[in-house]
Amino acid sequence: MTRFLDPLLSALSSVVAHKLRSFLTVLGIVIGVAAVIALLSIGRGAQNEIISNIQSLGANLVQITPGSFSGPGGVRGGSSQTLTLEDAEAIAEQVPHIATVAPQVQTGGQVIAGEENTSASIVGTTPGYRTAYNLEMASGAFFSDYDYDRAARVAVLGPGVAEDLYGDANPIGETMKVSGTVFRVIGVLEEKGASMMSSDDTIYVPLPAVQQTAAQQRTPQGGHIVSNIGLSVEGEGYGEQVVADVTALLRERHRLLPTAEDDFRILSMEEITAQVSEALGIMTMFLGAIAAISLLVGGIGVMNIMLVSVLERTREIGIRKALGAQERDIWTQFLIEAAMLTFAGGVLGMALGWGIAEGAAYFVPELTPVVAPDIVILAVSVAVGIGLFFGFYPAWQASRLNPIDALRSE
Numbered sequence: 001m002t003r004f005l006d007p008l009l010s011a012l013s014s015v016v017a018h019k020l021r022s023f024l025t026v027l028g029i030v031i032g033v034a035a036v037i038a039l040l041s042i043g044r045g046a047q048n049e050i051i052s053n054i055q056s057l058g059a060n061l062v063q064i065t066p067g068s069f070s071g072p073g074g075v076r077g078g079s080s081q082t083l084t085l086e087d088a089e090a091i092a093e094q095v096p097h098i099a100t101v102a103p104q105v106q107t108g109g110q111v112i113a114g115e116e117n118t119s120a121s122i123v124g125t126t127p128g129y130r131t132a133y134n135l136e137m138a139s140g141a142f143f144s145d146y147d148y149d150r151a152a153r154v155a156v157l158g159p160g161v162a163e164d165l166y167g168d169a170n171p172i173g174e175t176m177k178v179s180g181t182v183f184r185v186i187g188v189l190e191e192k193g194a195s196m197m198s199s200d201d202t203i204y205v206p207l208p209a210v211q212q213t214a215a216q217q218r219t220p221q222g223g224h225i226v227s228n229i230g231l232s233v234e235g236e237g238y239g240e241q242v243v244a245d246v247t248a249l250l251r252e253r254h255r256l257l258p259t260a261e262d263d264f265r266i267l268s269m270e271e272i273t274a275q276v277s278e279a280l281g282i283m284t285m286f287l288g289a290i291a292a293i294s295l296l297v298g299g300i301g302v303m304n305i306m307l308v309s310v311l312e313r314t315r316e317i318g319i320r321k322a323l324g325a326q327e328r329d330i331w332t333q334f335l336i337e338a339a340m341l342t343f344a345g346g347v348l349g350m351a352l353g354w355g356i357a358e359g360a361a362y363f364v365p366e367l368t369p370v371v372a373p374d375i376v377i378l379a380v381s382v383a384v385g386i387g388l389f390f391g392f393y394p395a396w397q398a399s400r401l402n403p404i405d406a407l408r409s410e
Contacts, residue, residue, distance in 0.1 A: 025305045026345040028298030029383050033349025035291035036379040037371065038356035043284030045361075045369040051277055060099070060269065061132055062231040062242060064250075067263040082263040084223030085207075087253060091231065095245045100128035100232035105210050105225075109179035111203065113165040120161045121202045122178060124210030132232040135199060140172045140187030143206050147186075151208035155183040159191040160200040178203065181213045239268045292382065298345070299386035302338055306391050338391025339384055346380035353379070 088103035217225040357369035
């Protein structure tokens, strides 16, 4: 036991004997470890928040939108009107593993309720829209199949629209004018916040009601044009198959030649989540790599301090070697000293990095940093590894000193 404790106690006494030097050495490691832990934790928290916002739209959602059109000279731009209500019905009938199909017609207009008015996005859709886009009701109910079949003039409000028109009052049962047509409010949605395709400032009404109250657009073949089509896939494993089947069906229905490009675009939440997650993961690691540069600087500081320590303790090294100490004993002691300094810096840096991450969450409530064990273990391990790496040369140099020359030094 003494064989293992002696080098440790000797290294500890050397660290304690030079408090200011040891503190400055540890400080460089503390800053590096804290920067790595804080940036990786904040980056991973931001990644989780963004992925959560995307998945809140519906983890199994597949969105079909019209493609761009080809203008003179083959220049592509704008948005074609190629999706129809009939396309949505065909998808529901012919493509397996689909839970819900929700075609949509999107317009905008002035909404008036009593003395209040506001501009809002108006979406005519089916009852299945709520399931496909994972909408939750704050009060009332979404319109039913019965409302849809009879083109009822009923509306479900996003919370932003409800607040603009009715303030804190309960809007359920109240009437309002949407582009001159009277609708009765039957529900208000839960708030989703500022996220992609947020429903907060939107009014949802049965699609047939929009078709009756607005000019109906049709394709040259007589199809009822819709703005886009949302699908809800039965399970996570069917996303790619559904996308492939829908693509083949729409190309056939739109009579596209094998060499022609799709006149529509399909995006699944699985694909979007995977792409965003990969991009954010790379960005998080890039931030960690930048922070790791400070660890490298701290490691160089360890080497400098250890070299100074070797010069200061040359006579001590000579005495130890004259008394029978082996080269292995000398470099082991100096390596232990370097590892002790960097380990202490790693532990303190972990605490500081954790505090910085939590402080960021305090100032940005939407952000929840993730101080995961793998981040902490990685940062502290790298810190100790850097200490050993940069401490090896001074330790090796100390072990190679000639005892006679060392004893002669002052």
